[in-house]
Amino acid sequence: MDMLRRIGAALRLVESGILVVLVTVMVAIAAWQVGARNLFGTGLLWGDGLVRVLVLWVAMVGAMVASRNDEHINIDAVTRHVPERFRRHLKRFANLFTCAVLFTFAWYSLQFVLLEYADEIVAFALVPAWACEVVLPVGGLVMALRYLVHVVAPP
Numbered sequence: 001m002d003m004l005r006r007i008g009a010a011l012r013l014v015e016s017g018i019l020v021v022l023v024t025v026m027v028a029i030a031a032w033q034v035g036a037r038n039l040f041g042t043g044l045l046w047g048d049g050l051v052r053v054l055v056l057w058v059a060m061v062g063a064m065v066a067s068r069n070d071e072h073i074n075i076d077a078v079t080r081h082v083p084e085r086f087r088r089h090l091k092r093f094a095n096l097f098t099c100a101v102l103f104t105f106a107w108y109s110l111q112f113v114l115l116e117y118a119d120e121i122v123a124f125a126l127v128p129a130w131a132c133e134v135v136l137p138v139g140g141l142v143m144a145l146r147y148l149v150h151v152v153a154p155p
Helices: 002-040 047-067 084-119 129-133 135-152
Strands: 122-124
Touching (some): 047 122
16 A cells, blocks of 8 residues: 555656646747747747647646646535535545546547547647647546546545
8 A cells, every 4th residue: 555655646746747847848938939029020930839739738737636636626516505424425426427527538539639640630840739639638537547536535
């Protein structure tokens, strides 16, 4: 059990580190684009495309980080009015529903990425679109698995 905790802690650290790097790179490139355009009348040709992709990656990795402890935005209008003895069951049902939606999202986003791979679409520069979009099925699967764990053991 101690080994699982250490692996979980290492994964949390890696996930958080990836998020920090992505946000830093995204802000730096966006700032460079603004500065270069205002000062020199030019910018990186691929800068805007990369920033758009980084926004997608930051959103998905941020969602993965939020799913670690079920810290997503949630609507608890119902749980406030449910007796305490039913809240845990209601939370498990909500987690199961979230898990099902995320597995569906992961499946269809995987199909989308495979189509982009087959069509050899380029996102920007020479970077293939599928490489930019692979975070969708991976993030969806990670979050689905986390919510599956939350069904068994709500945080």
